[in-house]
Amino acid sequence: MKTADLIFALSSSASPARGAPVRRRLAAAAALGAVVAFVVLAGWLGVRPLTIAADTPSFWMKVGYTLCISLAGLELVGRLSRPDGRPHAGLIIIILIVAVMAVLAGVELARTPRVDVAEVWLGQSWSQCPFRILALGVPVYLAIVWVMRRLAPTRLGMAGAAAGTLAGAVGATVYGLYCQETTAAFVATWYTLGIAASAALGGLIGSRLLRW
Amino acid sequence: MIRGLQGDKDAYRELLGVLTPYLRGHFRRRLGPGDADAEDLVQETLLAIHLKRETYDRHQPFTPWAYGIARYKLLDHFRRTGARQTIPLDDAGDLFAVENPDEGAVRRDIAQLLGSLPPRQRALMRDVKLTGLSMQEAAQRGGVSVTAAKVSIHRSMRRLARKVGDEDR
Numbered sequence: 062m063k064t065a066d067l068i069f070a071l072s073s074s075a076s077p078a079r080g081a082p083v084r085r086r087l088a089a090a091a092a093l094g095a096v097v098a099f100v101v102l103a104g105w106l107g108v109r110p111l112t113i114a115a116d117t118p119s120f121w122m123k124v125g126y127t128l129c130i131s132l133a134g135l136e137l138v139g140r141l142s143r144p145d146g147r148p149h150a151g152l153i154i155i156i157l158i159v160a161v162m163a164v165l166a167g168v169e170l171a172r173t174p175r176v177d178v179a180e181v182w183l184g185q186s187w188s189q190c191p192f193r194i195l196a197l198g199v200p201v202y203l204a205i206v207w208v209m210r211r212l213a214p215t216r217l218g219m220a221g222a223a224a225g226t227l228a229g230a231v232g233a234t235v236y237g238l239y240c241q242e243t244t245a246a247f248v249a250t251w252y253t254l255g256i257a258a259s260a261a262l263g264g265l266i267g268s269r270l271l272r273w
Numbered sequence: 274m275i276r277g278l279q280g281d282k283d284a285y286r287e288l289l290g291v292l293t294p295y296l297r298g299h300f301r302r303r304l305g306p307g308d309a310d311a312e313d314l315v316q317e318t319l320l321a322i323h324l325k326r327e328t329y330d331r332h333q334p335f336t337p338w339a340y341g342i343a344r345y346k347l348l349d350h351f352r353r354t355g356a357r358q359t360i361p362l363d364d365a366g367d368l369f370a371v372e373n374p375d376e377g378a379v380r381r382d383i384a385q386l387l388g389s390l391p392p393r394q395r396a397l398m399r400d401v402k403l404t405g406l407s408m409q410e411a412a413q414r415g416g417v418s419v420t421a422a423k424v425s426i427h428r429s430m431r432r433l434a435r436k437v438g439d440e441d442r
Contacts, residue, residue, distance in 0.1 A: 144341025
């Protein structure tokens with residue numbers, strides 16, 4: 062086919078495009094993934110009665126932390142789903158959020174008597190927490206990647222890592238509904254580790270999955 | 274582009290028309306002037322711009338967006354041909370140019386010759402000799418063992434050689 066013919070054919074089929082609801086589509090995918098993750102959690106581990114959980118400040122600390130990362134991750138994914146997207150702003154926000162959480166954790170640990178440090182830091186479930194977050198992130202990741210493939214990411218590794226971050230953060234938010242740990246040090250370490258693992262895996266898989 | 278997105282066909286056509294020589298230059302600089310793939314990449318990029326036009330943010334400049342797609346198409350091309358990283362980009366032009374002295378005519382001849390083979394052998398030949406898959410990949414795609422694929426390729430080569438020889442005589 063001659064290039065001129067192609068241009069003619071393309072421009073003849075140029076119907077008005079439907080806006081650019083990139084972010085809305087990604088948010089919908091993340092929400093869908095979160096619902097699936099919640100169903101999985103309910104069937105797998107059960108959910109703490111929300112009325113009790115929502116009374117404790119630690120619950121809001123967890124939800125706040127992971128929701129903030131989710132929102133920043135959504136922004137990052139939205140940028141990297143475009144051919145000209147630059148990740149810097151989203152990345153800086155995520156680093157800031159993690160830094161704030163790390164400071165909170167540091168203050169908390171500094172105030173803890175030495176004998177209790179391990180208890181505060183490791184809690185009851187440190188060895189399971191990152192893996193559960195990773196697992197709950199899977200449906201979110203799949204939904205996000207499914208939408209992203211229809212968009213136009215051009216830095217596939219980075220875009221995959223962004224999707225992994227978002228998936229991990231949403232997975233962690235859902236897991237927070239079950240998790241009974243209450244300390245900032247626990248959340249700052251093990252939640253962050255789960256999200257980071259999700260980002261790393263997402264980047265590795267994403268560079269293959271996201272090709273278009 | 275914004276008018277094109279709103280359905281203004283003439284504006285859209287003009288935009289693609291103006292963009293084409295830039296894209297052609299962009300790809301030729303990176304692949305070498307004699308490379309037929311450059312024109313394929315131009316077309317692929319135009320098509321991608323069309324298909325992905327919803328990801329263009331109207332508040333951002335158009336050119337980086339379009340070049341983002343062009344860059345992706347080029348990387349994708351290197352990934353498929355396996356030329357990525359093994360050849361510095363500056364030298365790649367010479368190599369490609371030598372491999373494809375005259376794109377149109379040679380392509381047609383090859384297509385004709387391959388047409389004389391039975392379909393199964395033809396598919397294997399195309400995968401191994403033209404697409405550049407390894408023997409193992411091609412055998413997998415054809416659903417045969419590696420040994421069978423080697424035998425088939427060998428037979429095809431002899432057959433084609435005989436055919437070319439006949440015509441020359």
